Amino acid sequence: MSNSEKPDEPDANGVKPRSRGRARPNRRPRMEDVARLANVSPMTVSRALRYDSPVAEETRKRILKVIDEIGYVPDQIASGLSSQRSGFVAICLPSLNNSHFADTLSALNRRIAEHDLQVLIGHTDYRSDKEEKVVEAMLRRRPEAIVLTYDGHTPRTRALLQASGIPIIEIWEQPKDPLDHVVGFSNHAASYAITSRLIQDGYTRLAFLGEATDDGSRGAARREGFLQAVREAGLDDTRLLYAARAPITMSDGARAVAGLRETWPDTDAVFAVSDPCAFGMISECLRLGISVPDDLAIAGFGDFEIGRLSLPGLTTVGVDADAIGRKTGDLIIELRNAARAGDIIAAQHVDVPISILKRGSS
Amino acid sequence: MSNSEKPDEPDANGVKPRSRGRARPNRRPRMEDVARLANVSPMTVSRALRYDSPVAEETRKRILKVIDEIGYVPDQIASGLSSQRSGFVAICLPSLNNSHFADTLSALNRRIAEHDLQVLIGHTDYRSDKEEKVVEAMLRRRPEAIVLTYDGHTPRTRALLQASGIPIIEIWEQPKDPLDHVVGFSNHAASYAITSRLIQDGYTRLAFLGEATDDGSRGAARREGFLQAVREAGLDDTRLLYAARAPITMSDGARAVAGLRETWPDTDAVFAVSDPCAFGMISECLRLGISVPDDLAIAGFGDFEIGRLSLPGLTTVGVDADAIGRKTGDLIIELRNAARAGDIIAAQHVDVPISILKRGSS
DNA sequence: TTGTACGCGTTATCAA
DNA sequence: TTGATAACGCGTACAA
Numbered sequence: 001m002s003n004s005e006k007p008d009e010p011d012a013n014g015v016k017p018r019s020r021g022r023a024r025p026n027r028r029p030r031m032e033d034v035a036r037l038a039n040v041s042p043m044t045v046s047r048a049l050r051y052d053s054p055v056a057e058e059t060r061k062r063i064l065k066v067i068d069e070i071g072y073v074p075d076q077i078a079s080g081l082s083s084q085r086s087g088f089v090a091i092c093l094p095s096l097n098n099s100h101f102a103d104t105l106s107a108l109n110r111r112i113a114e115h116d117l118q119v120l121i122g123h124t125d126y127r128s129d130k131e132e133k134v135v136e137a138m139l140r141r142r143p144e145a146i147v148l149t150y151d152g153h154t155p156r157t158r159a160l161l162q163a164s165g166i167p168i169i170e171i172w173e174q175p176k177d178p179l180d181h182v183v184g185f186s187n188h189a190a191s192y193a194i195t196s197r198l199i200q201d202g203y204t205r206l207a208f209l210g211e212a213t214d215d216g217s218r219g220a221a222r223r224e225g226f227l228q229a230v231r232e233a234g235l236d237d238t239r240l241l242y243a244a245r246a247p248i249t250m251s252d253g254a255r256a257v258a259g260l261r262e263t264w265p266d267t268d269a270v271f272a273v274s275d276p277c278a279f280g281m282i283s284e285c286l287r288l289g290i291s292v293p294d295d296l297a298i299a300g301f302g303d304f305e306i307g308r309l310s311l312p313g314l315t316t317v318g319v320d321a322d323a324i325g326r327k328t329g330d331l332i333i334e335l336r337n338a339a340r341a342g343d344i345i346a347a348q349h350v351d352v353p354i355s356i357l358k359r360g361s362s
Numbered sequence: 363m364s365n366s367e368k369p370d371e372p373d374a375n376g377v378k379p380r381s382r383g384r385a386r387p388n389r390r391p392r393m394e395d396v397a398r399l400a401n402v403s404p405m406t407v408s409r410a411l412r413y414d415s416p417v418a419e420e421t422r423k424r425i426l427k428v429i430d431e432i433g434y435v436p437d438q439i440a441s442g443l444s445s446q447r448s449g450f451v452a453i454c455l456p457s458l459n460n461s462h463f464a465d466t467l468s469a470l471n472r473r474i475a476e477h478d479l480q481v482l483i484g485h486t487d488y489r490s491d492k493e494e495k496v497v498e499a500m501l502r503r504r505p506e507a508i509v510l511t512y513d514g515h516t517p518r519t520r521a522l523l524q525a526s527g528i529p530i531i532e533i534w535e536q537p538k539d540p541l542d543h544v545v546g547f548s549n550h551a552a553s554y555a556i557t558s559r560l561i562q563d564g565y566t567r568l569a570f571l572g573e574a575t576d577d578g579s580r581g582a583a584r585r586e587g588f589l590q591a592v593r594e595a596g597l598d599d600t601r602l603l604y605a606a607r608a609p610i611t612m613s614d615g616a617r618a619v620a621g622l623r624e625t626w627p628d629t630d631a632v633f634a635v636s637d638p639c640a641f642g643m644i645s646e647c648l649r650l651g652i653s654v655p656d657d658l659a660i661a662g663f664g665d666f667e668i669g670r671l672s673l674p675g676l677t678t679v680g681v682d683a684d685a686i687g688r689k690t691g692d693l694i695i696e697l698r699n700a701a702r703a704g705d706i707i708a709a710q711h712v713d714v715p716i717s718i719l720k721r722g723s724s
Numbered sequence: 725t726t727g728t729a730c731g732c733g734t735t736a737t738c739a740a
Numbered sequence: 741t742t743g744a745t746a747a748c749g750c751g752t753a754c755a756a
Contacts, residue, residue, distance in 0.1 A: 028527070030749060041727050046751060054725055071525050076502040077442045078749035081732050086439060096467060102459040109485060118499060121483055123471060137480060140438040163433050165390070250671050283671045306668065309612050309645045392733060403743050408735060416741055440733035443748045 029072045038066045049074060080142070089117050089332055090143035092134055094126040094151060095247050100302055101149075103321035104171065104328075108147070111329025115336070117144065124151070126217070126246035132157045139164055145332045150175045150184070152216025167335045171324050173218050174349070181335075183328045183350040187218045190317045190354045191225025194299055195271055197315075197356055199233045203269035203297055206230055207239035209256050209281070210273045211246040219246060219273050222301060226271050239264050248273060250306075253280025257288065268297060269362065275300035275307045275316055282310055282361060297362040312360025324352050391434045399428045411436060442504070451479050451694060452505035454496055456488040456513060457609050462664055463511075465683035466533065466690070470509070473691025477698070479506065486513070488579070488608040494519045501526055507694045512537045512546070514578025529697045533686050535580050536711070543697075545690045545712040549580045552679045552716045553587025556661055557633055559677075559718055561595045565631035565659055568592055569601035571618050571643070572635045573608040581608060581635050584663060588633055601626050610635060612668075615642025619650065630659060631724065637662035637669045637678055644672055644723060659724040674722025681716050689714065 035042040040059060047053035048063040055063075066072070080086045089112050093101045109119050120143060122134035132154045138146060139160060146166055150173035153161075161168050161179055168180035173187055198206060208226045211219045223240065230237045241260055243252040253272060260267060272278035278300030285292050292298055292312055300307055300316040307314030327350050338345045397404040402421060409415035410425040417425075428434070442448045451474050455463045471481050482503060484496035494516045500508060501522060508528055512535035515523075523530050523541055530542035535549055560568060570588045573581045585602065592599045603622055605614040615634060622629055634640035640662030647654050654660055654674055662669055662678040669676030689712050700707045 032749080042750080043728080043752095044726060047726085050751095056725060059725080071522075073498075073501050073522075073526070075443075075504060075749055077439055077448060077504055078732090079751070080439045081437075081443050081734085082749075082751040084732070084751095095464075096458055097461050097464040099459050102457075102464065105458060106485060118503075119483065121481065123468060136435075139435050141480075142437060142439055160433075160435075164435070250667050254671060280671060283673060286673055305612050309616060309642060311645060311648055394733080404733090405735080405744080406742060409742085412735095418741060421741080437733055440748090441735070443750085444733075444735040446735095446748070 029070045031072070031074070033070065034063060034066050034072050037070065038063045084142075086142045086144060087117055088120045088141055088143040089145045089147065090120045090122065090138040090141070091147040092122040092124055092131055092138070092149065094124050094149055096121070096123065098247060099304055100319065100321040104325035107322045107325025108329045109325075111326055112332060115333055117332075124149075126151065126211075126213075128152050128154050128157065128216075132160075135160055139166075142166075144336060145169060147171060147328055147332075148179075149173070149218070150178075151218060153179070167332070167339075169328055169331060171328055173221065174351070178347065178349070181331060181348045181350075183324055183331060183352065185319065185352050185354050187221035188225040188228075190319075191222040191271070191301070192229045193225075193354075194301070194315070194317050194356050195226045195229035196233075197358065198269050198271065198297065198299060198362060199229060199235070201297075201362060203362075204235055205239070205264070205266055205268045206235060207241055207260060207264060207267045207270045208273070209241045209243060209248075209253065209260075209270055209277060211244070211248050212242045213245045217246070222273050239267060241270075243277065248277045250276045250280035250283070253277030254284035255280075257281055257284040257290070261290075269293075269299070270296065271299045271301075273301060275302045275304035275314060278314055278316070278361075279304075279306045279310050282312070282314065286311075293360070293362050299362050303357055307359070310361075315359045315362040316357050318355040318357045320352060320354075327352065391432045393434070393436070395432065396425060396428050396434050399432065400425045446504075448504045448506060449479055450482045450503055450505040451507045451509065452482045452484065452500040452503070453509040454484040454486055454493055454500070454511065456486050456511055458483070458485065460609060461666055462681065462683040466687035469684045469687025470691045471687075473688055474694060477695055479694075486511075488513065488573075488575075490514050490516050490519065490578075494522075497522055501528075504528075506698065507531060509533060509690055509694075510541075511535070511580070512540075513580060515541070529694070531690055531693060533690055535583065536713070540709065540711070543693060543710045543712075545686055545693060545714065547681065547714050547716050549583035550587040550590075552681075553584040553633070553663070554591045555587075555716075556663070556677070556679050556718050557588045557591035558595075559720065560631050560633065560659065560661060560724060561591060561597070563659075563724060565724075566597055567601070567626070567628050567630045568597060569603055569622060569626055569629045569632045570635070571603045571605060571610075571615065571622075571632055571639060573606070573610050574604045575607045579608070584635050601629060603632075605639065610639045612638045612642035612645070615639030616646035617642075619643055619646040619652070623652075631655075631661070632658065633661045633663075635663060637664045637666035637676060640676055640678070640723075641666075641668045641672050644674070644676065648673075655722070655724050661724050665719055669721070672723075677721045677724040678719050679716055680719045682714060686714050 031042045031045045034045045045063055047055045048060045124131040135157050147169045150170045170178055171183045173184045208223055210223050227237050243256045278298050281298050282292050290296055300314050303316050303318040307316050393404045393407050397407045407425055410417045410422045486493040497519050509531045512532045532540055533545045535546045570585055572585050589599050603618055605618045640660050643660050644654050652658055662676050665678050665680040669678050
């Protein structure tokens with residue numbers, strides 16, 4: 001409250017104040033305050049807070065006691081500026097309302113939190129123009145690594161990322177033209193595999209249920225994998241059904257059943273771009289008295305919990321979302337350690353295996 | 363003025379040009395670099411980037427051109443330190459693998475992003491000790507507001523938050539002893555309402571399916587609301603079933619059916635603490651040939667999409683997760699504007715109405 | 725083991 | 741409308 005001691009008050013003789021600094025009333029305690037009360041220099045306080053620095057045990061105790069008493073909370077913004085380490089790992093996801101991305105995020109967070117890193121999340125809403133904005137915002141925060149799902153990036157996004165000098169990790173896909181590191185699997189190959197399995201099982205009139213706008217995305221890769229399998233088997237490759245724009249929901253799957261029965265009524269199997277919409281189809285079929293899989297087989301993608309509990313169980317592609325997060329975290333720590341040691345690491349490509357899970361729906 | 367040397371042109375291949383032999387080899391461009399190339403002071407560059415500051419249109423154009431050419435990206439860490447505004451809003455959630463919290467988060471993010479704020483997410487895993495750690499980490503980042511779900515905080519968490527001077531918003535509950543602002547509804551009242559509805563509909567032997575460790579949490583509030591309704595109706599209040607620790611899943615719900623049939627086989631209605639586990643019960647009942655609702659009525663909480671698509675549809679409590687996020691965002695902006703204007707705002711309590719949705723499962 | 729000097733990259737403040 | 745100066749709160753580098 002008392003500002004009578006402020007050194008830069010203009011005095012009555014018209015002498016100009018020397019300092020053009022800012023007024024600083026009632027601020028929260030700084031490291032300097034701790035230092036004064038503990039009779040040490042600020043630098044020693046700084047050291048006492050990092051448990052790898054040499055500080056006498058007694059000194060540290062005294063400092064920690066003061067910190068506790070006055071409720072000092074270190075300012076990581078200042079710390080970041082000085083040390084040039086933000087402590088952030090940025091991750092761009094199309095949506096969080098997807099238990100797989102949520103799992104990947106949780107696993108990643110768990111991994112990097114052990115190393116005092118925090119995640120900075122961005123939502124792209126499955127739109128590359130939004131991804132560009134999100135990436136720009138993230139770069140201003142100087143993250144120590146940037147994680148992105150591969151869904152096609154704008155040229156500007158690619159340029160910004162590559163010019164940043166920050167390690168980039170693309171996940172949930174094996175892009176043909178990766179920006180840098182990769183932790184994922186081939187959506188194309190996985191779709192090819194499950195479609196082939198349906199064909200092996202005797203289905204001959206197969207349809208694909210996908211998203212309306214999927215250019216360059218994982219959804220497109222899944223469609224192409226489906227098409228390749230169908231074509232190689234010499235089957236009809238025209239049965240492509242597009243529901244809502246990504247993310248496609250359970251309800252979208254339910255609604256798609258009508259369109260399917262109308263356009264290609266003799267379809268005997270559907271491969272849906274993700275489990276939730278496949279479940280929606282199953283649910284709607286039961287409602288309409290269409291037997292699954294006798295009248296119509298249904299397969300999904302992702303092995304979400306819903307596919308395990310549905311009746312019948314959902315045939316699907318098993319993806320270990322948790323492992324993607326864990327391995328991404330491991331890679332980030334590895335890259336960080338290497339960078340500290342001054343090493344330069346070549347782009348890593350980590351493959352996360354998938355599996356085909358045959359259940360009652362096919 | 364003597365620095366008339368032409369700056370390096372950006373290379374078409376994305377290779378970054380480097381200034382040669384200068385004091386700072388290989389550094390990212392700073393504001394000062396932009397200023398020099400645009401023949402202005404750094405302060406003018408700073409102003410040109412804030413569209414509310416007075417800068418001559420011609421000057422701004424020149425500056426933006428330089429920024430684009432050299433690929434300058436402002437450093438928000440430095441900006442934050444200087445301006446004492448981090449641009450962060452912190453939000454602590456028990457889990458992201460919950461479509462309701464994901465919806466709340468998305469809505470909040472959308473709202474605050476319009477005002478150039480970023481969310482900083484923390485996961486508490488439904489544990490108050492973890493929440494404490496997460497809050498400590500967040501406070502170091504100097505967020506401009508902190509959003510928390512109410513699930514019981516440790517005394518230290520409460521103390522840290524209140525000492526911080528940062529606006530706190532508790533969401534998804536109306537706590538008896540709020541820290542500061544609140545955006546939510548009464549879980550107790552909502553549970554009481556849906557349980558009463560079951561009783562009105564003629565069910566007399568009601569069970570509650572909850573989480574194993576729910577002290578002071580929203581889950582506990584839901585249990586208490588159930589118990590109050592049951593007791594007021596003079597019915598058996600001992601049928602409390604505890605599945606796994608939070609978050610309780612679909613599979614936990616499915617597994618709980620066996621325990622229920624064993625312990626209280628004559629139960630005619632179950633109120634489950636959330637929709638996913640209620641769905642798991644429905645699914646398991648169908649599998650076992652137990653008719654829903656004839657043999658057993660089931661109700662959930664939250665109005666998740668799964669409850670709309672299940673067969674039968676799930677009776678539940680409708681909660682507008684999106685509205686909670688939106689209103690929280692609005693409140694944050696309001697508080698921010700007030701703070702800038704120097705006003706002090708009393709603790710706000712925003713109620714988000716819920717609804718009882720009767721469907722086929724009861 | 726502790727301290728001193730300085731700078732991290734930006735913006736608030738005042739002056740022109 | 742623009743510029744000069746001094747912080748913002750901490751950590752690095754080196755000295756003691």
